[in-house]
Amino acid sequence: MVDSEVEGGESAGRIVKQPKPKRRSECPLNASVEMLGDRWSLLIIRDMMLRGFRSYKEFMECYEGIATNILADRLRRLIANGIIAAEPDPFDGRKLNYLLTAKGIDLAPVLTEMVLWAAAHENTGNQPLVRQMRKDKEKVISDVKERWRRDHKVEAHRD
Amino acid sequence: MVDSEVEGGESAGRIVKQPKPKRRSECPLNASVEMLGDRWSLLIIRDMMLRGFRSYKEFMECYEGIATNILADRLRRLIANGIIAAEPDPFDGRKLNYLLTAKGIDLAPVLTEMVLWAAAHENTGNQPLVRQMRKDKEKVISDVKERWRRDHKVEAHRD
DNA sequence: ACATATTACTTGTGAAATGCAAGTGAAAAT
DNA sequence: ATTTTCACTTGCATTTCACAAGTAATATGT
Numbered sequence: 001m002v003d004s005e006v007e008g009g010e011s012a013g014r015i016v017k018q019p020k021p022k023r024r025s026e027c028p029l030n031a032s033v034e035m036l037g038d039r040w041s042l043l044i045i046r047d048m049m050l051r052g053f054r055s056y057k058e059f060m061e062c063y064e065g066i067a068t069n070i071l072a073d074r075l076r077r078l079i080a081n082g083i084i085a086a087e088p089d090p091f092d093g094r095k096l097n098y099l100l101t102a103k104g105i106d107l108a109p110v111l112t113e114m115v116l117w118a119a120a121h122e123n124t125g126n127q128p129l130v131r132q133m134r135k136d137k138e139k140v141i142s143d144v145k146e147r148w149r150r151d152h153k154v155e156a157h158r159d
Numbered sequence: 160m161v162d163s164e165v166e167g168g169e170s171a172g173r174i175v176k177q178p179k180p181k182r183r184s185e186c187p188l189n190a191s192v193e194m195l196g197d198r199w200s201l202l203i204i205r206d207m208m209l210r211g212f213r214s215y216k217e218f219m220e221c222y223e224g225i226a227t228n229i230l231a232d233r234l235r236r237l238i239a240n241g242i243i244a245a246e247p248d249p250f251d252g253r254k255l256n257y258l259l260t261a262k263g264i265d266l267a268p269v270l271t272e273m274v275l276w277a278a279a280h281e282n283t284g285n286q287p288l289v290r291q292m293r294k295d296k297e298k299v300i301s302d303v304k305e306r307w308r309r310d311h312k313v314e315a316h317r318d
Numbered sequence: 319a320c321a322t323a324t325t326a327c328t329t330g331t332g333a334a335a336t337g338c339a340a341g342t343g344a345a346a347a348t
Numbered sequence: 349a350t351t352t353t354c355a356c357t358t359g360c361a362t363t364t365c366a367c368a369a370g371t372a373a374t375a376t377g378t
């Protein structure tokens with residue numbers, strides 16, 4: 001299912017020209033950085049994960065003020081990397097709903113550690129969340145995943 | 160020692176104009192992204208943390224091929240954010256040794272989760288490290304910290 | 319039915335960040 | 349004394365970014 005991703009070396013005995021592997025190195029950290037290493041991607045994921053945002057408009061209105069062309073570009077890239085997916089809203093033909101994939105929701109521990117690190121070394125807001133994470137990191141993560149599963153079920157049942 | 164960092168609100172009873180708080184928001188994740196959200200910073204930290212790199216030359220030679228001006232800029236920023244520090248090499252007046260601060264070494268859990276995430280969803284290299292992390296994440300982190308403490312001791316004793 | 323509004327974008331345009339090559343100055347090695 | 353090494357800086361072309369404006373496809377209100 002998550003197969004035809006990065007390799008693409010061979011196919012039926014014939015060596016085929018590599019389609020995707022334009023990574024700077026094999027290092028897993030480098031892979032993460034190439035997918036997430038910019039000033040916006042992780043914030044978009046944060047708002048999907050923690051605030052339940054789904055639509056372009058929500059991402060635009062709230063937030064640290066992302067430019068519309070950058071938002072469109074980041075959503076495209078996140079889709080290309082399999083971190084989010086877009087589906088048309090069944091009730092409003094103009095709308096697209098952006099949802100985290102399994103790969104996307106698996107970023108919960110990464111976000112958690114980044115929040116905890118910043119909160120430990122900078123003056124930051126959202127102390128309630130920080131305190132919750134300090135108290136029981138694993139619970140926060142499993143709650144996030146639980147909510148994600150519920151929301152996906154709702155999508156699926158809508159017909 | 161690492162005091163005059165981000166706040167800078169007041170000084171001897173007089174309210175002074177804020178010098179640094181140009182963060183886009185109070186969100187701790189945003190703080191992390193503003194300090195680390197680019198294509199190079201975390202890789203530099205990786206090589207200091209996991210490979211023991213200390214000098215400009217090492218960062219240049221190895222690596223995914225960073226440009227020299229970008230490396231200089233990233234090192235400056237990491238210093239400005241208190242994540243690394245530079246000290247002259249006691250044996251070679253040309254050299255500077257870049258070292259992780261406590262704040263820098265505290266990024267170990269963040270790097271670990273990013274490595275595990277990428278390794279779970281992409282085809283990546285350095286499988287020995289990945290396996291070690293999967294087996295006992297906490298041990299990998301405490302080993303990294305232990306090594307950091309030792310190396311700092313060596314620095315301090317050198318006189 | 320038709321005008322207006324909303325949603326999710328795209329298209330300029332200038333400014334900033336990035337990548338590449340070459341150069342510089344101080345210290346060390348020969 | 350000359351050459352090498354190290355840690356950068358400078359200049360320049362390319363790419364990315366931010367801001368503003370515009371557009372096409374729905375949806376809503378009258």
